[in-house]
Amino acid sequence: MGAVTARDLARHLGVSQSMVSRAFSPGASVAPAMRARILRAAEELGYRPNVIASALSRRRSSLVGIVMAELTNPFYPAVLEQLNAALREAGFQSLLITIPPGGSADDALPMLRQYHVDAVVLTSASLSSASASHWLGDGRAAVLFNRTAIGPTRLDSVACDNVGGGRMAAEALLAHGCRNPAFVAGRADTSTSHDRERGFRAALAGHGLTPLRIEAGDFSYEAGHRAARALGGADGVFFANDILALGGLDALRHEMGRRVPDEVAVIGFDDIPMGAWPAYRLTTLRQPVPEMIDRTIGLLRARLGGDDAPPRAERLPASLLRRGSL
C-alpha cells in the first residue's frame, strides 16, 4: 500500500479534503472537536502531512514561542496555562523558553529562528530594538504581553492600563483616609512597576501628597517581606504587584505586629490566587487576563496574515477587587 494521502483520510472520515487541510493549518477555522477527530484518524491511518517539510517551503511552522522569565511569580503560571489553551484552540503550538529573571530574550531568538518559529509572545522579558527589528523580518510577529516597549519600537504590546491602575490604587488609599502613603517598587527595568508608580504618584500629587518610595528590587515574596521593614509610619502601602504584597503583609502582621488595614492599609496588583486565601485577603487591582490573551491572539493572527500597520499598543483597564487589606 502506498502512503496515505489527505484524500484517503477525507474519504475515511466522510469530510471534505479542505477540512483535512484546515485541521493541519494553524489559525484555520475548524471546530476543536473536528480537529481532534481528524488528527486522531491521521495518527491511526498513518497519514503524515509533514508539517516540517511544509514549514521549510512556506517558512511557517505554526509554532509560537513564549519567552518567560518569572515562572516563580504565580501570576505567570496562570497566564501560561490560559495562553497555551487559547493558542491550541487557535491551531498554534507553543514552544516555551524560560530565561533567567532580568535576562534578555535576545539570546533566545536565534534558537527560535532555527526552528522557523513564526511568532513570539514576550512576557516579563526584555528585547533590544536591534533584535526586535531583525526578528520582525520575513513576516514574523512579536507581541509584548504585560509589558510595554521602552523607547521607539516596532513591537505590538498588550497590557493592562497600569498607569490607570496606579491611579485607582491611590484613590482607594485616599478614600480610606491614608495621609502617609508608600509605594514599593519591583524590578527597576520593568515597565509595569514604572507605569503603576507613575499613575499612583500623579493621583497623590493632585492631593498634595508624595509617597514614601521603597525599592524592593525584585518581584518576589522575599523582596516584599524585606521592603515592609522600611515602611516606618506609612498608613497605606501600594505594592507594585501581589507577590510583593503577600510578603509585605506577612512582615507587617507577623514581624512588626501592625494591624491591617486599621493601622496600615495594603493594596497589590495582578490578582493571583494566593491573594484570595483567608490568611491574606489582599485588596488588589485585577488584570483582565482572558481579554488580554484574546487581544494577543488577534494581533498574532493579523500580523501573520500580512497586516503591516504601525505597531499597536492595546491597553485594557484594571478593576479594583476589594478584600480585607484595604
Added chain:
Amino acid sequence: MGAVTARDLARHLGVSQSMVSRAFSPGASVAPAMRARILRAAEELGYRPNVIASALSRRRSSLVGIVMAELTNPFYPAVLEQLNAALREAGFQSLLITIPPGGSADDALPMLRQYHVDAVVLTSASLSSASASHWLGDGRAAVLFNRTAIGPTRLDSVACDNVGGGRMAAEALLAHGCRNPAFVAGRADTSTSHDRERGFRAALAGHGLTPLRIEAGDFSYEAGHRAARALGGADGVFFANDILALGGLDALRHEMGRRVPDEVAVIGFDDIPMGAWPAYRLTTLRQPVPEMIDRTIGLLRARLGGDDAPPRAERLPASLLRRGSL
C-alpha cells in the same frame, strides 16, 4: 557573497569546525557560554545550519515535549523552571504542552510527532499503554516525572519514593503523640496520592491504627479547604500534597478555630514555596527536585543514544522538613 558556511563561522570565531557543529547538536558537549557565543555569531553572520532540514533526514529535532496538566499547583511551575533550564543546558529545546487537569497525553502525541519531537517528559498527565508503545517506536523516548506507570509499561519513570515518604509522615505524627490520624487523598487517578497513602497506612497498621480517610478529589487549595471540614476529631492529618495542606490549614485555623499543631498536627508533601511562609509554616516531605531532574535528563540522553534496556524506575528518597505545623 555566497551562503555563510560552518567553516566561515569557525574561522571568524577562531574555533574548530567541530566545535561549531557541536554547538548546534543537542546533547553534545560544549560549554554553555561557548554555545551562546557561537549562536550569537551565527545570527550576526547569517549562518543557518537549518536544523529542520537536518531533522527531516535524521528524524531528530532536538525538541523535548513537556506535557503538564497542573500548572496551578505551585509545585509544577517550580519544576518547569528548573527542568527547562536543565534541558537548555543539555542542548535541548522544550516544547510545553498543557492539557486539562485529568486529561490524557494521548491526544497531544500526534501533534508532537508532526514536529518530529524526539522525547517527552510527562508530568501530572496520564498516557495509555497503546499510545506509549506507539510513541516509543523509531527510537523516541518518554519519561514519566513525579508519576509511576500504573500497569505494565515500557516507560521509564523518575519519582520520589512516595511510599517511603508516606511512611515517614506516619512516623512523624506517631512521634508527636497522634492516636487519631487522618489522610486526605488527592486526585484518585494519580500514583502519587495512592503511593503516599499506601506507605502511610502500612506504618500506622504497624501500630494498630487505621487512618480516617477523606477524599479531596483534586490537588488544589480549595479541595484541601473543603476536606478539612470533614476531619472531625482527628489529632493529626497527612495531606497528599502541600497545596491541599495549605487549604486545610486555613480551614482548621480560620474557620474551625483549631490550634495547630497542639490540637491537630498537619503534614504535607512536596515543599512548595508557600509552605515556608509565616502564615503557614507547613511541615512537609521535601521532594528532591534537582536530583529528579538530573535523572530525567540522564534517561533521555541514554534512550536517544540508543539504550534499549528494560524500563527503569528511578526512586529518590523524600526528606522530612520540620516547620511549625507538626
